[in-house]
Amino acid sequence: xxxxxxxxxxxxxxxxxxxxxxxxxxxxxxxxxxxxxxxxxxxxxxxxxxxxxxxxxxxxxxxxxxxxxxxxxxxxxxxxxxxxxxxxxxxxxxxxxxxxxxxxxxxxxxxxxxxxxxxxxxxxxxxxxxxxxxxxxxxxxxxxxxxxxxxxxxxxxxxxxxxxxxxxxxxxxxxxxxxxxxxxxxxxx
Numbered sequence: 001x002x003x004x005x006x007x008x009x010x011x012x013x014x015x016x017x018x019x020x021x022x023x024x025x026x027x028x029x030x031x032x033x034x035x036x037x038x039x040x041x042x043x044x045x046x047x048x049x050x051x052x053x054x055x056x057x058x059x060x061x062x063x064x065x066x067x068x069x070x071x072x073x074x075x076x077x078x079x080x081x082x083x084x085x086x087x088x089x090x091x092x093x094x095x096x097x098x099x100x101x102x103x104x105x106x107x108x109x110x111x112x113x114x115x116x117x118x119x120x121x122x123x124x125x126x127x128x129x130x131x132x133x134x135x136x137x138x139x140x141x142x143x144x145x146x147x148x149x150x151x152x153x154x155x156x157x158x159x160x161x162x163x164x165x166x167x168x169x170x171x172x173x174x175x176x177x178x179x180x181x182x183x184x185x186x187x188x189x
Contacts, residue, residue, distance in 0.1 A: 032128055033126040033127060033128050033162050033163070033164060034123055034126065034128045034129075034131050036126065036162065036186055037063070037064055038062060038063045038064070038186075038187040039061075039062050039126075039184065039185060039186050039187065040059070040060065040061040040062070040184070040185045040187075041058075041059070041060045041125060041181045041183070041184050041185075042058075042059050042181070042182050042183045043057075043058050043059075043179060043180045043181040043182045043183070044056065044057055044058055044179070044180045044182070045057075045058040045071070045177060045178065045179050045180075046177070046178040046179075047175070047176070047177055048175070048176040048177075049174060049175045049176075050174060056071045056072060056073055056078075057070075057071070057072045057073070057074075058070070058071055058179065060125065062122055063187075065085065066083055066084060066085045067082075067083070067084045067085075067118075067121075067122055068081070068082070068083050068084075069081070069082040069083075069084075070082075078094065079094040080092070080093050080094060081094070084104055084118055086119075087102055087103070087104070088100070088101070088102055088104070089101050089104035089107050089108075089118070091107075091111075099111070104118045105117065105118060116173075116175070117130075117147050117149065119132075120133065120146060120147060120149075124146075124149075124151045124168070124170060125165070125168065125179060125181075126164060126165070127142065127151075127153035127156065127163075127164060127165040127168060129144050129146050129151075130146060130147075133146055133147055134146070138150065138152075140152065142156070147172075148172050148173065149170060149171065149172030149173070150169075150170070150171045150172060151168070151169070151170050152168070152169045152170075153165035153167070153168050154167040154168065154169055155167040157184075159184040159186060160184075160186045162186065164181070164184055165179070165181060166180065166181050167179070167180055167181075168180075168181070
């Protein structure tokens with residue numbers, strides 16, 4: 001079950017090194033994907049952490065008040081539902097076991113053996129840095145580093161006039177994530 005939870009919460013990482021330029025003050029431009037207020041993404045996630053590796057289906061729905069993630073294996077086996085609000089995380093493992101914590105990162109560290117910056121994932125999955133944290137651009141094009149993580153949007157597609165990742169790699173803290181977005185739904189700009 002840790003594997004399924006890890007898949008859902010680790011939705012965005014992979015390797016790199018070359019620094020191009022540094023952004024000292026976080027900025028959100030009104031015409032960047034970071035300004036999209038509500039969206040959903042249906043796809044898949046692959047996770048490599050320590051000696052474990054797994055893949056799962058991923059459905060992620062974001063609105064300004066919360067993120068809802070559903071992670072499951074083939075034919076919805078091992079369905080895990082996760083709800084993240086500012087400083088609160090609720091996990092329903094589908095077998096009657098639920099968890100609630102006011103410290104999402106600590107809960108992940110305890111349950112998975114590593115932590116992921118959940119507040120930044122909402123932006124990273126859109127292929128952009130968290131506007132509240134400093135970041136550095138790195139190669140290849142569109143890649144960046146933030147909070148010790150390297151994020152690379154490997155393949156972009158036009159969705160309602162926005163360029164969003166179809167494939168995203170995230171790497172940091174001994175964890176590698178690959179997220180493949182099969183479909184995006186942007187409910188508001």
